[in-house]
Structures are given as structure tokens and as C-alpha cells.
Amino acid sequence: MMKSKQILLSSPHMSGNEQKYIDEAFETNWIAPLGPNVNHFETELARYSGTVGASVTSSGTAAIHLALTTLGVKKGDTVFCSTFTFIASANPAVYLGAEVVFIDSELDSWNMSPEALERALVAAKKVNRLPKAIIVVNLYGQSAKMDELCVIADAYGVPIVEDAAESLGAEYKGKKSGSIGKIGIYSFNGNKIITTSGGGAMVSNDEELLIKSRFLATQAKDAAPHYEHSQIGYNYRMSNILAGVGRAQLAILDERVQQRRTVFERYTAELESLEGLHFMPELANTKSNRWLTTMLINPAVIKTNPFDVMVEMNEQGIETRALWKPLHLQPVFKHTAFYAHRPNEMPISEALFTTGICLPSGSNMTEDDQYRVIDALKKVLNKQPATVKAV
Numbered sequence: 001m002m003k004s005k006q007i008l009l010s011s012p013h014m015s016g017n018e019q020k021y022i023d024e025a026f027e028t029n030w031i032a033p034l035g036p037n038v039n040h041f042e043t044e045l046a047r048y049s050g051t052v053g054a055s056v057t058s059s060g061t062a063a064i065h066l067a068l069t070t071l072g073v074k075k076g077d078t079v080f081c082s083t084f085t086f087i088a089s090a091n092p093a094v095y096l097g098a099e100v101v102f103i104d105s106e107l108d109s110w111n112m113s114p115e116a117l118e119r120a121l122v123a124a125k126k127v128n129r130l131p132k133a134i135i136v137v138n139l140y141g142q143s144a145k146m147d148e149l150c151v152i153a154d155a156y157g158v159p160i161v162e163d164a165a166e167s168l169g170a171e172y173k174g175k176k177s178g179s180i181g182k183i184g185i186y187s188f189n190g191n192k193i194i195t196t197s198g199g200g201a202m203v204s205n206d207e208e209l210l211i212k213s214r215f216l217a218t219q220a221k222d223a224a225p226h227y228e229h230s231q232i233g234y235n236y237r238m239s240n241i242l243a244g245v246g247r248a249q250l251a252i253l254d255e256r257v258q259q260r261r262t263v264f265e266r267y268t269a270e271l272e273s274l275e276g277l278h279f280m281p282e283l284a285n286t287k288s289n290r291w292l293t294t295m296l297i298n299p300a301v302i303k304t305n306p307f308d309v310m311v312e313m314n315e316q317g318i319e320t321r322a323l324w325k326p327l328h329l330q331p332v333f334k335h336t337a338f339y340a341h342r343p344n345e346m347p348i349s350e351a352l353f354t355t356g357i358c359l360p361s362g363s364n365m366t367e368d369d370q371y372r373v374i375d376a377l378k379k380v381l382n383k384q385p386a387t388v389k390a391v
């Protein structure tokens with residue numbers, strides 16, 4: 001049998017204009033982590049997200065690290081974080097020596113549960129250990145219940161860092177995802193909705209935090225005629241070349257959102273009628289960027305699990321992926337505190353992880369590619385192997 005081409009989960013999709021910005025940087029010899037593309041990209045990104053400004057970085061992880069640093073997180077502090085996410089959401093808190101507390105998801109958005117957050121804050125207040133920051137993640141392009149979460153966080157005076165690494169271009173009640181918390185962060189990693197091959201950004205309406213972020217991202221150089229340092233900084237600034245790629249990518253972001261939403265709509269049109277499948281919901285008054293199409297497979301109806309499906313799809317040259325394994329289940333966070341959506345019930349994030357799967361969702365997928373995925377899935381799900389694997 002002829003081996004057909006591999007269908008990837010989410011691959012870079014260039015607009016064709018990236019090279020123009022790169023050439024410009026070469027012609028003017030701005031091959032540095034500063035230069036006109038960096039400044040323009042920051043202005044354009046802030047305008048897009050509807051924030052006062054942006055600070056662009058070498059990765060999304062670096063942006064979270066800078067966000068927490070500018071909020072004053074230090075050794076011995078506590079930081080709350082969504083449990084249902086990629087580990088990069090929480091790692092920077094650990095770099096800073098803070099203790100992380102994980103918060104479960106709820107079913108409407110799959111993101112942070114306001115109920116669990118409130119219980120965690122009540123408990124923290126009792127022992128006089130309120131967190132310095134709450135990292136709220138907007139997974140797969142879907143915003144968390146930001147209004148509810150902000151009311152609770154505000155009542156305790158704790159700032160929210162919106163991890164919008166996966167939700168750039170999404171909207172929550174008319175506002176851009178990432179613009180609602182005290183700080184928002186984006187990622188331009190190769191698999192995200194737009195990419196600079198590697199990169200990130202912090203956005204905020206607080207100009208002071210942005211100035212501090214850029215200062216810390218360039219080794220914390222004090223104003224002096226020589227190298228003078230009164231603080232420890234990082235080398236986290238985005239390069240002028242990559243910012244050029246980012247400018248071209250940002251210009252077509254809305255088109256990419258539409259393309260990912262079309263991919264999602266095709267999947268649901270073809271698969272929604274199969275009993276036992278449940279696609280990630282979209283909260284009322286929000287617009288997901290549908291970065292990845294994700295769905296749950298009800299094991300009581302379809303006798304399989306995402307992990308077997310992944311193996312079988314892979315045999316047909318189709319990349320699928322498990323949903324994020326909750327961080328409170330990760331060996332590295334074994335002893336970390338965790339608040340479930342409802343006490344004494346199976347955590348929502350664990351139920352999502354054990355039954356969910358991500359489908360190939362690139363904006364550059366052809367319709368034929370997508371029908372190959374759909375046909376393969378229909379076959380795999382109809383086979384119904386006898387065992388349900390415990391994870």
C-alpha cells in the first residue's frame with residue numbers, strides 16, 4: 001500500500017509576507033534582539049489585543065516568568081494555577097521558588113473552576129497565605145469564565161495572569177483573550193495559531209509592568225554610561241528577525257482563526273451525530289479560536305479510550321494527541337496542593353484527561369486531509385475494542 005503523507009496536529013502556516021520583514025532586517029543589519037520590528041510588533045500586538053502595550057519575548061514561558069517577576073512573586077510565595085494545562089503555565093512559578101497550588105476545571109469551559117478557586121482562596125486566607133498571583137489558562141482557544149474568576153480574585157486583591165498562549169485571537173464578551181487579567185501572555189511557538197518559530201509576549205494595561213518586563217528581559221541594565229546592575233535580569237527579549245515573522249503572522253491572525261473554526265465545524269458536522277462523542281463547548285458570548293479541535297469519547301457508549309485511538313490513528317499516518325494531563329497528577333508535582341471542582345468528587349480535569357483527544361486542526365489542512373481524518377476516526381471508533389484502559 002502506498003504510504004500517504006503524515007497529517008500533523010498543528011503545523012506552522014506562513015502567510016508569504018514573512019520573508020519581506022526578514023529581508024528588511026538583513027538589509028538594515030538589524031540582526032539583534034532589538035530593532036524596528038520588535039517595536040512595531042509590540043505596538044501592533046497591543047493594538048490587536050486592545051491593551052496599552054506589549055513586551056515581546058523569546059518564548060511564552062519567558063513571558064510568564066517575566067509576568068510573575070513583575071508582580072513580585074518570590075521564594076516562599078504561593079501562586080495558584082489551573083491544573084488542566086501544559087506544564088509551561090506553572091514552571092515559572094517554580095523557577096521563582098514559589099509554591100504552586102493547582103485548581104481544577106469546570107465542565108462549561110474546561111478551564112478554571114470559580115468554585116474551586118473560591119475554596120482555595122478561603123483556605124489560603126485562613127492561614128494568611130494568599131497567593132501573589134493566579135494563573136488562569138484558556139485552553140485550546142476557549143476562554144475561562146473570566147468574569148466570575150475576576151470577581152473572586154478581586155475580592156481577595158490577587159492579580160490574574162491570563163495564560164492565553166493557546167487562545168490568541170479568541171474573544172471573551174467582546175474583549176480579546178489575554179486582555180482581561182492584570183497581565184496576559186501569548187506564545188508564538190511553532191504549533192500555536194500563529195508563530196515566530198519560537199517566541200512569546202506579555203500584554204497589559206499597566207505601562208509600569210511593561211516597562212519593568214522589557215527591563216528585566218534585557219539583563220536589567222540600569223541607566224548609566226557603563227554596565228550597572230542593581231537587580232538580576234534575564235536574556236528574554238525577542239529578536240528583530242523573529243519579530244518580523246510575527247508582524248506578518250499577526251496581520252493574518254483573524255484569517256487563521258476563521259480557518260481553525262472552519263476545521264472545527266467540519267469535524268462537528270461529520271462526527272457530532274455519532275453517539276458518545278462530545279466536542280469542547282464554547283461559552284456563551286465568547287468566540288474560541290478553536291486552536292485545536294478536541295472531543296471527549298464516552299467510554300460507556302464507545303468501548304475505547306483516547307490512548308488506543310491515538311495508536312490506531314498513528315498507524316494511518318494521522319497525529320492525534322491526548323488532552324493535557326492535569327499537573328496535580330504529574331510526578332514532579334506529586335506533593336502539591338490541589339482543589340477539585342467539587343470536594344469528594346472525581347476532579348473534572350481528570351475526567352477530561354482520561355476521555356479526551358485532540359484532532360489535527362492546522363489552518364493549512366486541506367479538505368481532503370480532513371476527510372481522511374474523519375473517515376479514519378469513524379472506522380476506529382466503530383470497531384469498539386473490548387477493553388477500557390485505566391490510566
Ligand SMILES: *Cc1c(COP(=O)(O)O)cnc(C)c1O
Binds near residue numbers: 062137163186189199
Ligand atoms: C505553549 C504554551 C505555553 C508556553 O509557550 P512557549 O512559547 O512554548 O514557551 C504556556 N502555556 C500554554 C497553555 C501553552 O500551550
